[in-house]
Amino acid sequence: MENAMLIDSGSSGAHAKIGITLTINGEKREIEVAPWTTLLDLLRERLDLTGTKKGCDHGQCGACTVLVNGTRINSCLALAVMKDGAEITTVEGLAGMAQRQGTNTLHPIQEAFVEHDAFQCGYCTPGQLCSSVGLMNEGHAKTREEIREAMSGNICRCGAYTNIIDAIEDVMQGAAR
Amino acid sequence: MATQISPASGRDKFVGSAQNRVDGPAKVTGLAKYAGEFTSENLAHGYVVSSAITKGRITAIDSAAAEAVPGVLKVITHENRPSVAGEAEAYQDMVAPPGAPFRALYDETIAFSGQPVALVVAEDFDTARHAASLVKVSYEAQTPHTDIAALQDQSYDPPEKRGGIKTPPKPWGDASAAFDGAPIKVSEQYRIAHEHHNPMEPHASTVVVEDDGTYTVYDKIQGVANTQMYLTNAFGLKPEQVRCLNPYLGGGFGCGLRPQYQLFLAMLAAQDLGRSVRVVLTRDQMWSFTYRPGAIQTVSLGAEKNGVLQSLKHDALHGTSQFEDYQENVVNWSGILYRCDNVELTYRLSKLDTATPGDMRAPGAVTGMFALETAMDELAYATRIDPIQLRITNYTDTDPVEEKPYGSKALKDCFVQGAERFGWAKRTPEPRSMRDGKELVGWGMACGIWEALMMESSAKVTLTADGRLEVGNSTGDIGTGTYTILTQIAADALGLPMDHVTTKLGDTDLAKAPVAGGSWTAASSGTAVMKACRNVAEQAFKLARGLEGSPLANVDFDRIVFSKGRIEAAGDPSRGVALTDVLKASGQDRIEATETANPDKDFAKKYEAYTHSAVFAEVKIDEDLGIVRVTRIVSAIAAGKILNTKTARSQIMGAVVMGIGSALHEESMLDHRLGRFMNRNLGEYHVPSNADIHDIDVIFVEEEDKANPLGVKGVGEIGIVGTAAAISNAVFHATGKRIRDLPITVDKILAA
Numbered sequence: 001m002e003n004a005m006l007i008d009s010g011s012s013g014a015h016a017k018i019g020i021t022l023t024i025n026g027e028k029r030e031i032e033v034a035p036w037t038t039l040l041d042l043l044r045e046r047l048d049l050t051g052t053k054k055g056c057d058h059g060q061c062g063a064c065t066v067l068v069n070g071t072r073i074n075s076c077l078a079l080a081v082m083k084d085g086a087e088i089t090t091v092e093g094l095a096g097m098a099q100r101q102g103t104n105t106l107h108p109i110q111e112a113f114v115e116h117d118a119f120q121c122g123y124c125t126p127g128q129l130c131s132s133v134g135l136m137n138e139g140h141a142k143t144r145e146e147i148r149e150a151m152s153g154n155i156c157r158c159g160a161y162t163n164i165i166d167a168i169e170d171v172m173q174g175a176a177r
Numbered sequence: 178m179a180t181q182i183s184p185a186s187g188r189d190k191f192v193g194s195a196q197n198r199v200d201g202p203a204k205v206t207g208l209a210k211y212a213g214e215f216t217s218e219n220l221a222h223g224y225v226v227s228s229a230i231t232k233g234r235i236t237a238i239d240s241a242a243a244e245a246v247p248g249v250l251k252v253i254t255h256e257n258r259p260s261v262a263g264e265a266e267a268y269q270d271m272v273a274p275p276g277a278p279f280r281a282l283y284d285e286t287i288a289f290s291g292q293p294v295a296l297v298v299a300e301d302f303d304t305a306r307h308a309a310s311l312v313k314v315s316y317e318a319q320t321p322h323t324d325i326a327a328l329q330d331q332s333y334d335p336p337e338k339r340g341g342i343k344t345p346p347k348p349w350g351d352a353s354a355a356f357d358g359a360p361i362k363v364s365e366q367y368r369i370a371h372e373h374h375n376p377m378e379p380h381a382s383t384v385v386v387e388d389d390g391t392y393t394v395y396d397k398i399q400g401v402a403n404t405q406m407y408l409t410n411a412f413g414l415k416p417e418q419v420r421c422l423n424p425y426l427g428g429g430f431g432c433g434l435r436p437q438y439q440l441f442l443a444m445l446a447a448q449d450l451g452r453s454v455r456v457v458l459t460r461d462q463m464w465s466f467t468y469r470p471g472a473i474q475t476v477s478l479g480a481e482k483n484g485v486l487q488s489l490k491h492d493a494l495h496g497t498s499q500f501e502d503y504q505e506n507v508v509n510w511s512g513i514l515y516r517c518d519n520v521e522l523t524y525r526l527s528k529l530d531t532a533t534p535g536d537m538r539a540p541g542a543v544t545g546m547f548a549l550e551t552a553m554d555e556l557a558y559a560t561r562i563d564p565i566q567l568r569i570t571n572y573t574d575t576d577p578v579e580e581k582p583y584g585s586k587a588l589k590d591c592f593v594q595g596a597e598r599f600g601w602a603k604r605t606p607e608p609r610s611m612r613d614g615k616e617l618v619g620w621g622m623a624c625g626i627w628e629a630l631m632m633e634s635s636a637k638v639t640l641t642a643d644g645r646l647e648v649g650n651s652t653g654d655i656g657t658g659t660y661t662i663l664t665q666i667a668a669d670a671l672g673l674p675m676d677h678v679t680t681k682l683g684d685t686d687l688a689k690a691p692v693a694g695g696s697w698t699a700a701s702s703g704t705a706v707m708k709a710c711r712n713v714a715e716q717a718f719k720l721a722r723g724l725e726g727s728p729l730a731n732v733d734f735d736r737i738v739f740s741k742g743r744i745e746a747a748g749d750p751s752r753g754v755a756l757t758d759v760l761k762a763s764g765q766d767r768i769e770a771t772e773t774a775n776p777d778k779d780f781a782k783k784y785e786a787y788t789h790s791a792v793f794a795e796v797k798i799d800e801d802l803g804i805v806r807v808t809r810i811v812s813a814i815a816a817g818k819i820l821n822t823k824t825a826r827s828q829i830m831g832a833v834v835m836g837i838g839s840a841l842h843e844e845s846m847l848d849h850r851l852g853r854f855m856n857r858n859l860g861e862y863h864v865p866s867n868a869d870i871h872d873i874d875v876i877f878v879e880e881e882d883k884a885n886p887l888g889v890k891g892v893g894e895i896g897i898v899g900t901a902a903a904i905s906n907a908v909f910h911a912t913g914k915r916i917r918d919l920p921i922t923v924d925k926i927l928a929a
Contacts, residue, residue, distance in 0.1 A: 037303060045302050050214035051207020053427070055377045056460040060859040063377055091207035106205065114201035117827045121656030122204030123377040123427030129205060152866040155859060157377050157428050158656050159834025160827060161870040 020084040024049070025093025033080045040064045040075040043090060051091040051126045055155070062154030065127035065134070066090050072134025074153075091126030094133065108174060109133055112167035120158035128154045132168050136175070144169065191665035191675055192887075195823035199680065200425070200660045209425045212397040213381025213457040220383075221250055223446050223456035224305035225439065226295035226312045227465060228287050231321035231852030232530045235285040235294060235314055242311040243297055248304035250450055252312060253296045253442075255282045259449045267410040271403045271692060272434050272536075275337035276501030279532065281438040282445070287316065288499055289532045290853040291465030296442045298454060321530035321852025325473060325496045332494050332525035339504040342541075346512055346578045350519030352477075355488035359479025363555045364490075367476065367548035369901075369919040370844035371854075372469040374537050375864060378427020380466075381457040382440040384447040392447065394421045396440050399433040399653050400692030405685045407436040408444055416685070423683040429655040430835070431536035432467050434694050464857040467535030468845060470495040472507065472544045476552040479519075484562045484570045486517040493545060496529035503534045505541030509578070510626050511549045513787070516573035530852050536694065538835055539894035542627055543901070547839075550623035550902030551917060554909065563606065564622050564906070565592050565791075576785040584784035587815035588624065590878040591791035595622075595813030598874055599793040608913035616797040619911025625790035625899030629817065629882070629890035630697035631776040635688035636705035638667065638713050639769040644742050644757040646673055646713075648706050649681035652690035652698055657893055658824030659698055663706050665821060666887070670710035671717075671756070672739030688771050696788070696891030699820060704774035704885050712770035718744055720763040721754050728752040777884060786884045788816040788895040792833075794903040798911045803926035806871070807837050807904055812896055813876040818888035822877065829875045829896035836900025838865045841920050 017032040024047070033042055040057070043049040043066070052075060055063030059077040066075045067089040094107040109132050112118070119125040131154045135141055141150040147165050156164065203209040240252035262268070265277030281293045295312050299305035322328060338344055356362065378397060385393040392414075396404040401421035408419050426433055443456040458465075472495040479488035493507040508522040537543075557564040569592065575582050596602070604620045605611060611618040636650045648667045654660045663680045667673075681687060690702055715734060721744050722729045729737065732746045739745075745753030760768065780786075795809035810833050819825045842863035845854045856862045875896075882888050901919055909915045914929035 034303060041302060044214070048216065049207075050210060053211075053377070054457075055379070056859050058460065058858055058860065061377065061460075091205070095206055106202070110205040113205050114197050117198065117823050119201075119204055119656075120658075120827055120831055121377065121426060121428040122200070122209050123211065125204050126207050148867045148870070152868040155377065155864060155866060157375060157430070157835075157864060158827075159831030159865070159870070161834060161865070161867045162830060162873055163827065164867065 018081050020081055022083060023087045025089060025096055035079065035081050037080050038076050039078040039080045039083055042080040043075065049090050049092055053123055053126055055124065062131060063124050063127040065130045065154060067130050067134055070137050072131050089130070091129055094129060108171045109167065112170045116163045116167040116170065118160050118163040118167040120160055124154060124156045128156065128164055135168065136172060190669050192669050192820050193818065196661055196665060196675065196821050198658060198661050198824060199664050199675065200654065211378050211381070211425050211427050212383060212395040212423055213455060215383045215395040217385040217453040220453045220455055221298050221300060221446070221450060222302045222305045223296045223298045223442055223454050224309040225293045225442065225456065225458065225462060226297065226309050226314065227462060228290065228292040228294050229314065230287055230316045230318040231290040233287050233316050233318040235287065236317050237315040238295060239313040240295065243308040246304060246308040246311065248300040249308045250298045250300065253282065253298065253446060253449060254294065255284050258282045258445060261445065262411050262413060268407070270407045270435050274339045274501045274503045274533065275335065279438070279500060281441050289530060291462060293438050293442065296446055296456065298446045298450060323529050323531055323847045323852040324849040325471060325494065325527055325529065328527040328529070329473065329494060332527045335502040335504055335526050337502060342504050343506050343509050345508050345522040345524050348521040352488045352490045352519040352521035355519035356477055356479040356490065359487040360482050361480045361556065361559050363552055363559055364475065364477035365552060365555065365917055367474045367551060367917045369472055369544055369547055369839070371471040371847065372537060372839060372843045373464055373845050373862060374430040374432035375463060375859065375862065376428025376430060376432060379458045379460055379463055380437050380439050381455070382443040383455040384443040385453045386447055386451065391418045391420070394419060396421055396423055396436065397426060397433055398423050398436060399426060399429045399655050399694055400651065400690070401653070401683055401685050402651050402689060403692050404436050404440060411441060412444060412448065421685045423653055426653050426655045430538045431540060431694065433655065434536055434692050435467065437466050460859060461857045464845065464854045466532045469537035469540065470497070470534035474548040476548045478552050478556050480556055480560060482560060484560045484567045486515055486571045488519045489515070489517045490521045491545065491549060492523045494525045494527060496531065496534065497526045498531055498533040499528050501533040502526060505536065507541040507545040510542055510545050512578050513576050514624060514626055515571040516577060517571065538832065539627055539898045542894065542898045543839060546625060546899050547901045547919065550899050551905050554621065554906040555915065565596060565601065568624060579785050581783065581785050584780065584786045584884050585817065585880045585882040586787070586789060587878045587880040588789040588791065591789060591813035591815050594876050594878055595791040595793050595811050598876060599811040601793065608910055613797060616799050617911040619796045619798065619907035619909065621903050621906025621910050622791060622793045623899040623902035623906060625792060625895055627696060627788045627895045627898055629786035629788050629884060630695045631700040631885055632691045632697050633773060633775050634690040634701035634705045635771060635773040636702060636709045637688040637769065637771040638706065638709035639767055640671065640713050640717065640756065641767050642757065642760045644677060646671060646678045647681065648678065650688040650690035650702055650705065651683065651685055652702050653683045653693045655693050657693065657698065657828060658821055659693065659702065661824055662699055662820040663702060666703055666706050667710050670707060670739070671714055673742055696893040696895065699889045699891050700885045700887065701774060703820065703887050703889060705772055707886060708772035708774055709770045712772055713768050714739060716768045716770065717756060717759055720765065721759045724754065724759070724762050728754060780884050786882065786890065788814070788890045790814045790895050790899060792899045792903040794907040796904060796907040796911055798908065798926065800912065803923035805841055805908060805921060805926065809872045810900070811874045811876065813878060814892065814895055815878050815880045816892050816895055817880050817882040817890035819877045820889060825877065825892045826875045828892045830873045832894065832896025833873050833900050834865050834870055836897040837869065837904065839919060840901035840904040844920050
């Protein structure tokens with residue numbers, strides 16, 4: 001897709017900005033963004049989608065995990081302009097995803113996290129949730145050990161790990177039924 | 178053993194059961210907002226420039242290039258900052274240790290690595306970050322001293338003691354002579370590394386300038402009352418000018434107890450520029466303030482051949498900053514967990530060129546109990562007595578220091594139930610005697626102990642005409658489940674479903690409560706809510722009894738129950754009236770009450786209050802690779818009444834995970850030539866990840882305690898205490914290698 005170079009006349013100065021189109025949680029949005037702005041900062045700072053968290057800004061903690069075309073990524077390691085044309089799902093969109101699939105008001109993984117107490121402070125939770133959905137989309141992890149390994153990019157300092165695995169297993173078994 | 182939470186309540190319906198977090202839906206949908214996520218019109222963004230040296234002074238700051246970047250509003254340094262309080266005392270917060278707190282941008286002095294030297298404020302985050310990289314700071318550096326081992330001979334007994342922290346008791350008996358004469362001796366040095374809390378949410382503050390000139394401050398803090406006190410003192414403001422909020426905290430573990438420098442800088446910039454400002458620290462900058470101080474300890478145990486302790490000596494040394502004497506209770510646990518006639522406990526500090534260390538989950542107990550409980554395991558091997566039996570041999574139901582019985586101490590039940598769940602009877606005590614394929618298997622155990630505390634705390638409760646209840650105070654839910662347990666307590670007290678109760682926390686406009694820490698929140702805020710609910714219940718009952726033709730006309734308060742939104746005569750539900758009807762008929766739109774709860778002085782005169790645990794660990798070790806896996810933990814906890822078995826279990830599990838981190842992973846490494854922590858990121862500072870964590874089994878043993886009306890003792894800290902010792906003891910059992918220096922990393926296993 002061709003990107004038009006635009007000059008932003010806003011108060012933050014004459015930075016060259018690039019126009020991109022993102023479908024975020026089902027809503028198509030045309031956005032002008034500086035080439036160095038990460039997808040994470042775009043979501044949090046510009047679009048007020050603060051559900052996606054910044055824990056390290058280095059791809060080391062997973063708090064910023066979102067789904068890009070169904071695949072989980074660290075949004076702190078992706079420049080927004082690299083994702084032009086993509087479908088982005090953040091934690092704010094997970095429930096909507098469930099609603100579009102005709103299920104409950106929350107996504108099953110969200111319900112399972114609440115039921116299994118798979119979080120405490122809640123700050124890593126949006127990343128854990130998106131990562132869980134991404135993991136299930138991948139379809140590689142089957143056993144508890146494999147899920148643990150495949151969820152190890154998402155740090156939970158409160159230590160809710162075993163409950164997180166319980167929640168994911170619960171949803172995977174529900175889906176298999 | 179149902180402790181009735183109110184004499185007027187029908188029964189404990191929610192208290193004591195497993196309930197989902199009431200803040201769960203907000204947290205799984207991304208709607209829960211944290212301090213750095215609140216916004217306002219015209220919000221400016223601050224980015225901190227951190228010192229490149231550890232000790233010395235700033236000789237010049239060149240901000241020209243940064244200020245030339247379009248969108249930059251100002252670069253604030255010690256040279257151009259607005260006037261703030263001059264005396265250091267004004268910066269002492271509610272939990273400050275003795276000393277002169279760090280004052281950001283105060284002058285040219287540099288006292289620790291990463292100290293903030295400038296704040297770049299810009300229209301947006303990207304611009305502030307970019308411009309911060311252009312600020313040129315020149316320094317005159319001095320040689321820093323950060324190696325505690327090299328500073329041992331400069332240690333000292335802190336002259337001013339920190340409030341609320343027990344100092345070591347006077348020695349009793351003659352520990353040295355008894356040690357010399359004991360047939361069995363263990364005397365070893367134990368070390369733990371510096372650890373950083375690393376909550377997932379980096380520290381952040383958003384200061385909103387309101388139209389009337391007041392401030393609304395969202396701060397990452399474990400109790401907003403502390404933020405408010407700090408800001409009013411440092412900036413000469415009145416409390417009514419500063420409303421502080423923090424409805425959700427993205428992890429604290431102690432590093433959110435004291436206001437940190439991003440708060441000060443955000444307020445400084447907001448005042449200077451007259452507009453709202455947010456300052457968020459980077460992960461790297463999370464190494465520029467509080468940490469659990471690494472410690473060097475010596476434990477000497479002398480015993481009879483039958484395991485009876487004859488002598489116990491425990492000495493601890495840890496660092497503090499040059500400007501504050503941070504203190505924690507490291508050695509006192511050794512004087513109260515076991516009975517011994519000759520005890521000597523000593524505790525010293527050394528000055529380091531670092532930021533002031535601070536409380537980190539079970540401060541002091543994590544450190545001291547690692548040393549004591551590893552030494553006890555060494556004694557178990559030296560006497561060839563089972564580690565549980567050795568602890569029972571030296572058991573005490575009385576606090577030997579205070580000479581008072583424990584209000585409750587079900588530690589023996591922890592031993593029995595924990596051992597049974599773990600399968601301890603199948604353990605062969607000889608090191609290297611258990612295997613699983615090519616891996617060595619080790620089973621170890623240790624005890625944990627933590628104070629059961631309570632702090633003065635208020636709560637306000639309002640029953641409205643629609644039959645809904647709002648309860649709240651200013652303390653924080655730091656992920657512990659406070660929103661949920663207060664909702665449970667209130668719902669039971671007034672016989673309402675939980676979804677009719679709304680709990681509000683983390684706002685200085687609410688009733689005053691202390692910071693959330695020390696495992697005291699359930700006892701403190703819980704009791705306050707209970708008392709305020711009782712007050713509302715009595716008011717409601719009075720109104721109900723006074724109604725014309727009241728079915729409760731001749732019934733006393735102690736003969737009624739609150740159930741399903743009604744006030745009823747006990748045993749006769751037909752004699753009752755709905756709460757909504759009571760308010761309607763009496764023409765009231767609300768019944769409200771604020772109550773303050775305090776520790777029970779009569780109880781404290783007679784008893785000591787502690788939580789206890791027995792922790793059992795299984796490790797599997799591939800000796801060729803030196804990799805340790807903690808495959809099973811059983812943590813048996815005696816912590817009085819458990820209000821919510823689901824969230825309390827999570828508290829223990831999470832603390833166990835942090836204990837595994839302390840045992841195997843966590844170490845902030847200092848380069849002593851530079852005085853700088855080197856591994857300032859989550860790739861190199863290892864905290865447990867999901868693959869590191871296997872089975873964790875939590876047992877709550879029955880324990881009835883009367884320190885407070887709820888019978889709760891708190892569960893936030895106890896789960897981490899002793900966990901590292903249980904693991905290090907399991908590593909010895911597996912390998913025959915005694916590693917007394919945490920964390921137990923691959924290199925130490927291979928070298929031993």
